[in-house]
Amino acid sequence: MPEAIAYELAKKQKEISVAEFFERNKHILGFGNPTRALITSVKEGVDNSLTKDMPIVIEDNSVVKIEKIGDLIDQKMKEIKPESLKNGQLERLKISGLKTLCFNRENLTLELKEISTLFRHKVNSDIYRVTLKGNRYADLTDYHSIFGFRDGRIKPMKTSELKEGDYLVVPNGKWDTPLILEIDLLEELLKLTPQETEKIGIYGINKIFLDIREQLLAILPYNKKYRINDFRKCDRIPFNILREITVDRRIFDHCTVDFKFGKHKIKTKIPITKDLAEFLGIYIAEGSISGGHKVNLSFGSHEKDLTTYVKNLFKAVWDQKATIAKAHHTAVNVVINSTILAFILKKIFEVGNKANTKRIPKFVFNFPVNYREKFLMAYLAGDGYPSKEIFSCMEKQETLTKIQVERITLATASKDLCSDLFYLLSSIGIDCTFDVNKPETRILLGKKANFSDSYILYIYIKQGISDLHKMPLSGIVENNKDSKLQYSINYNNQTQITVLHALKLQKNEYLSLTEVGEKLAHSQIGLLKVKNIEKINYDGEWVYDISVPGEENFMSGLGPIACHNSLDACEESGILPDIYVEVKNPTEEECIVIVEDNGPGIIKQQIPHIFARLLYGSRFHAVRQSRGQQGIGISAVVLYGQLTTGKHAKIISKIEENQPAVLVELAIDTNKNRGEIQHQEITHWDKPSGTRIEVSLNADYKRGKRFVYDYLQSTSIVNPHARIVFKEADGTEHLFERTADILPKKSEEIRPHPYGIELGTLIKMSKETKARKLASFLKNDFSSMGDRTANAVCDEAKLDRNLNPADMSREQFLFLYQAFKKVKIMAPPTECLSPIGETLIRRSLKSETQEISPEFIFTASRPASVFSGNPFQVEVGIVYGGNLPKDKPVKILRFANRIPLLYQQGDCAVTTAIASIDWRRYGLDQPSGTGIPIGPAIFLTHIASTQIPYTSESKEAIADVEEIENEIKLAFREVARKVQMHINKKVRRVKTREKFDLITKILPEIAKKSAHMLNKPVPSLEKVITRIMDVVWIEDLVEYEKVRGKQVQTKLDVNNPKGQTESGGWIAKSTIMVVNYKGKPQKFSLYALFPKNATVGEVKPKPTKITDTYIKWSLESIDPTDKIDLFFELAGLNKGDFDENDLYVQNINPTYVIGADKWEGE
């Protein structure tokens, strides 16, 4: 009877645990044979200890505005539930689409950078108000830190450590914001609710009627189709229809917008003009809206000129006629009755209504700098003092600086407006001082009137008077020879100097500036002294913080001050990894693999989860850049060991210095797929913290030993910050020393990109998202989705943006999924990747190939690229020459996400790419131009990506993805070109060296001999030399000098969270000799390139220009047979990073020159 049998069969079936699966399929995970098993075990052990990298994506939201950090964070955390940590004390929300102003810690320039995370922390300590000279202030907790200048360096300082007189960093330059050149009225209206825009219509649609006719008919209910004629007659469609039709909104460019029965129509595209800027400025000063339709600006009756000006502005900007009406005997109004204008001002420009709620209108911060200034001028012409002078300046279209006063005063009842203005002024590089007028009770018109606080700003027009244009002397100015200054310092307690004065004295060589001083003088930041620090009462529940990856600072305060992301800094461990690997071989078949590191250790409860549970710990759709096998890793080793030897893995872990370590013996229960502690004890371990694992397994030591060595060597090349020790069974120790003292750049978790997502994943994500609206879901759970794109996708899918993802049906998700493909979505940002960097690759290779004494090493790094929505970046290196065998195929080292790929070379995309390049033209042998070339070289490839496409489960080879293959080819071509150029250069040099020998050695001998024979004097050789050589000869030499104790500010340090600088390091000294061996004088420019991460020290003679990649000299005319010596120093490099100058010339025929190539521009 079939039923019974089925039941019988069902009884026998059971769930196969992952562990059992593994037992039968070891080869999938790299345990197929004993040699592989050894290497895989070591690999997993080592992988577990190195720093974990996760990429993150944040998208740009281009409208710039000033928002309160508390409001902003509270609002965001209301929309999306944040993570709660530390028992609810800390709430954290990762977001995308926001940027903030910070200063670049290397260049000291101002930038807008993405915010990655929002934090709010329950108030648990005192709050201090730090006030600076000029009265700007910031309220901070005592453990928060803020950027300042101390001991000659710019660094973060804890609030609790601040004292009066300390200097803090503030912005002092113009900000570049994303420019908005016109306002798309339709788009802005679409952002409002349909109720708000109900009564608005679009006019002038007859021109494009045919384009929209079909869709209109489609939307109109069957019994109202006649309305289409109405539309035609009135030449108007209701605005809200736009929400329902799909059309390229550009067709409405010529249309206007107005309320029904309105008389003043406004164009759908409002261009940003100076008139608009001025209008908005004046409006904020003097404007108000009443009755929902009256737009009113009030002036004193004596301000006739201003009034006329404003009336003209109305016409110029809105094409509308304003009326001038007398309000009362001292006041005049300029009025327009226009509902649409009032609406736009209120809802779109968000100007605020009452005097104490006024704000700077939306978009103003996105105006070009000069228009921002126009806005300010207009505002000041209305509300500033002395307004007459300001107005006359405005009329003449002059800039603020031309106003013939020392300072301008403005007062406003709106604290927010005052703050906005402070920032706006800062954004165009103008300093101001802040003050508050406490309210006073005044008698006005016979009645007691209460005035609220009035906030005042003093704007300094002339440069040099404001404190912002001064620098402290200490740590900035050195070797002062100016007696007046010295006197002032000695007797007048002068502690600061204006920047201009300092630069002038420097130019005339009366003093020199330190490196920091030099940077500061040309930077976009300034230093202000702390005037006061006092505790304040704070009645808020939370304090707020944000994280800005990379620069770790943001401008904040009433009046911008540079604050540090202290919370993030606390989370970093910043330990440079030391890894110890030992393999013992007690019997023929058995190996003991030991891996030890100095990391933070693992808490006891987690040990079984980490080491003894397969497929544990991976959130399916969180695209995490992990270093190797995902989720299986070390547990597989433990399992394999248990299977083959029956012995249990031993793990020692220590998490804190003053606590003992715990030793655990671990087994895996394969039925339950769980780890079980067989035995544990407390033990003593000398390290401050770390993890150690010891596993016994069956492995072929003899064969595997060499692979282990190769693997560890390769690993050390691509992880230059790690120090690896490998002890063999016979006691031999190999040391792979670290070649970099900084951790690799941290990258964070990336959200999936819509292009790469599967429908099933999409649905799963929707069930797990914290967002409650579809638009927020898209914006926050995916990368590259900002407001515009999210809305576009929703529109395309015909879904309401406010739908709750949890309520959506499968069909709706299908529409959404298809919409992804149809809407143009930006590529994921690629700053999330953590490439190794050319300098470090080179250094690593150099150190590892020392015994080979290679002839040269070249590297190339491609810019990041994308495949299927995943960012990736290719870096390559070539080691050439020396003792490498000339007649064997080149050695190929492949790496993916800093892990060496040791097997399946033939199947790998890297190999395919290399084989498809014709290497014969680069000096290598390659029969028929395809295949692996033959020659004395090592090729290194590293691919960093959030998702490496492997060919199979064993993850040893990269799949043939076209984009990746292309990038690899491009990278190798780039480095091969460098090789070729180097060889050509060498050949040319040899040739010219011959000529050089000729003229320096042989020619004089000929002259001497012939003179001797004829008994005549030796003839002069100069002219002959130039005729023979007929070139401009350029020769260079790079030497290294070790420097001790000198404070060398190196670029690489900026990423070090502890903020240390190297005291001592190498200075590269480069000498360039230029000799003119041509018959005529020569005059030209010379460029010397240097690596990006180096800092330039002394340069002689004074160059014309220095950027972060080259130095340019415009040389004076050199006579025939004359020579010029040039010299420059570089810091921040290791010895040998830079050993040959890369020189270029300009304004001279390049064939005349030996030793430099033609300058092609940047």
Next chain:
Amino acid sequence: MQRDYSGVITKIDSIAAKVYADLEKAEIPALQLSTRTKANIRFDDDLNVWKYGKNKTERSANSLDGAYMLLRTMYLVDFIKDMIKEKKSSTLRETYYISEGWNLAKFSSQNESDLLAEDLEVITGCMREDFKLRPEEDGARVIGNLVVEEMTRNNTKKKIHCQDDVGDAGYGIPYNVEKEKLSFKEVDADFIVAIETGGMFDRLVENGFDTDSRAVLVHLKGQPARSTRRFIKRLNEEKKLPVLVFTDCDPWSFRIFGSVAYGAIKTAHISEYLATPAAQYLGVTPSDIENYKLPTDTLTSEDIAALKSELDDPRFQDQFWKHEIKLQLNLGKKSEQQALAKYGLDYVTDTYLPEKLVEMGMLKK
């Protein structure tokens, strides 16, 4: 006998002067000399020999190699002047070794110094001997009814009869065969036979050919030395003896004939001293191979290339040579002179040579 070397000194001084003058004028110093290639030889009707044409090459200090050569030239010229002053001479090999002390001007190989000496000859028009430079090579052997008078190293004159006073090896031609060193006293012979191989020379001597046929036998020893050629030329001109050249049948041997009769390309500047325009080619010709059915070897590719090159050689442009060379190319074979032994050791003296001599009008029959 003292020779006046002042002319030589003037000529070599002019080399130094040219270089010096160039430097003074701020020009790159350079020396010009005739190109010594096949393309640059032309027949001089007056002298009846082949000399260099108009093409010149330049050794200039513009290149590293040229500069080195100029330096070496200066040193060599200075050295020659010294030798002349000190009344010493040196071999080419010694010169090469002496250059070791010239620092930068050191010769990198013997060949280099030999070539430089030739360059000097070409520029100045003097001979090596004028520079007091001697080669290693020795002259050929002579057996015949001829009396020469040689000025020995003791500065005495000695008479030597080239049959009675010499052994089987014959009289060895010294390196200097100029009048002050060697003169011809008496001769009783009808013609001179210049023989390429030593084996054939010995055969003829053993067979008594010199007495029977009244010939002066000269063993060329392969490509003949200058002294040998000079000797033959002087003997031919002074004693009016016809010269017949008897070699193997292959292109290299034809060249040997060429250097005796027309002048070598390398010494074209002094062809008038060394070449014997009246010399005639006796054998072995490709026609002889056919007529006498001689044992042969196949021509190698180098042989064929050399033959083709000779077709272009201006010195071999007459009817006879063109016919013979083309014949040989068609035969594809070469033969040695000693192959005549096929018909017996005496065949050459009994049959072959008499037949050839009648053909050429040397003997009457």
